Amino acid sequence: MRPMATDQVTGRASGRTAVEAIGLGRRHRLRWALRDCTFRLPAGRICALVGPGGSGKSTLLSLVSGLTRPGEGTVRVGGAAPATAANRARIAHLTQGTPLYPRLTVAETLRLGRGLNPGRWNARCAERIVREGRVPLDARAGTLSGGQRTLLGLALAFAKSPELLLLDEPLAGLDPLARHRTTALLLAQAAEHGTTVVLSSDLLAELDGVCDYLLVLGGGRVRLAGEVDDLIGAHALVMGAHRDAALPPAIAAHTVIDTQTSGRRFTAVVRRKGTVAAGPWETAEPSLEELLLAYLRAPDAPALIAPSAEPVPARWHRRPGNKPGIPGMPRNGPPGPRSRPGGRDTPPGGAAGTWHDHHSGKGAAA
């Protein structure tokens, strides 16, 4: 399913930027829920936002939708701050747990959506989602099941005809059928309207075939960002017989993200430095789920930010005082003529477009 989705979006996935965050941070009381978050999301993608609980996924989505204001750094949607009237109308955000007014009926909730989104409301779309999900129109929202609530929330979000759709755990609480329908809906919506979608989910297996972009958070920071295909291609899954405690040196020469052993066999996910040498082991491309699991298991693995997920450098020269997100990383595209000599767009160590390992700066002693 993924190639089809990819084909559909590559036409749209021009150089336009849907979301751009630079040094974004937000503190909840004393703890940083999100810190030093720098990434770029090209327009027209379906991006999976993955991370363990408490890694700042919901915080990031709230910052992008303008629901909360950043404690530090900036986030821009379509080049403007999220909390402008134009962006409010363009962004739909289904927040975690799908808050609904419990005493309003389903029909009244849809009326709320129409009343609060004048000129954008697609009533047919909303009613189709509600009808197909068998959500009774005259039931109060407080009496709906978890899945029905989510569907009603999705109906509100889709019917707003958004350009950027942020979905916080939309698949949680849905039965497999509804989940399938929801992902199909998502793909259709993205294909039809060119909607950029950011989807946070813990259901790793469901993301495969839906998402073509990936953003992995851990400890409040970005750990993995880029095209799904590129990120998978940069890694290898190596399986073989376990000889002694350590991995074979030919494999350990690559950046080992995670190793699992069962009985006398090991399975390792490595970030390739060139091709993995042949040996008494099998090498394969990891699935999205395997890749994500490896990164979730290894919170100290070095971060990997693809060039397409790097903010355009010219923009953060215009904003002095912001901390650069990932120091020492190559920037996407050639340095512009306006860039200052010795500026940050010519970092040491590497030409643009190459992959770089680097430490997230948080005690990663790999």
Added chain:
Amino acid sequence: MTTTAHPGTNGRGTTGDPGGTREMDGRAPLGGLLWLVWRQHRLVFGVLLAAAAGGAVWCAVLRGQTAAFIDAHHIAGCSQISLDPRCDGTQKAVTAFRETFGPSLRLVEVGLVLLPALIGLFLGAPLIARELEAGTHKLVLTQSVGPLRWLAAKTGLPALVVVTACTGLSLTFSWLWQVAGDEVSGYYWYSTLGFHSLGPVPVAYALLALAIGVLAGLLLRRTVLSMGVTLGAVVAVQVVLAQLRPYLLPTVTTEFPKNRPAQVPDDSWLVGQGHYTRSGARLSDSPCDASAGYEDCLRQHGVVGQYMDHHPASHHWPLAWIEAGIVLALTAALTVVAFRVMRRRHG
């Protein structure tokens, strides 16, 4: 498809739909918000408006009954112990009047005094706190409306309902008061209950309670906690302003030379009294006790008469408007703070 804005033809998107909902009103951004706020709080609004309407009707009925009683017994302007010769022999009728109508009048008074606190408790405090507690504010703020617009609708419509209900009730009660208040009933305009239930004062306090509730809910994010804080704050403001009330306007001083009965009219609010000396100095604490040689003692201190600082009945409405103005200014300040908090939090 229907993503383009068509301000004049908003119904377009729904016209082709089979079945489903199709209410055609509430399209404008503010219209949708006002519908939502009305839908959310219609129970409280209904109870408030119904209670005010019921109270107003009862006041009108009471006015008719009290006016008939006063006319029948010719006791207009007579208190139980009156110096007015016109009121000679009316004591029994006045007592009967007070026994008949006193409890009813007191009930309306108490209702009007408690109304602001009740509005703050059950309308103002939950208004925002419940949304923040349940997270439903996210549902609204992720639609196309901005946070300030939402807060404006969320406070504006309740304020309108509160003003309507309280003004209606307060006006009819003041109308009843013209007949049954002051001397005859013994419930004077300057009593705490009376002052709080007449004219603009209850309306202003109701709006203040609403504003306190909204701000408390916005800052505390907990419904029950906000209700407690709102109740405390409303009562505190009422107590503090009740202490300040005599000083909002300069009092009128009447001097009574010795050997003349010292009494201001019944409907005057006596704020301070004492003796004054030949030189004009005031002795607020009487230097003499009421024992033998009282007159000698007074003479010794050079007392030539008594003074009384009081607010005559003509000061009632100026005092009421000044206090209402202070309360409304406080309300406006709290509302501005609430909007600033909202803007800082949600942009």
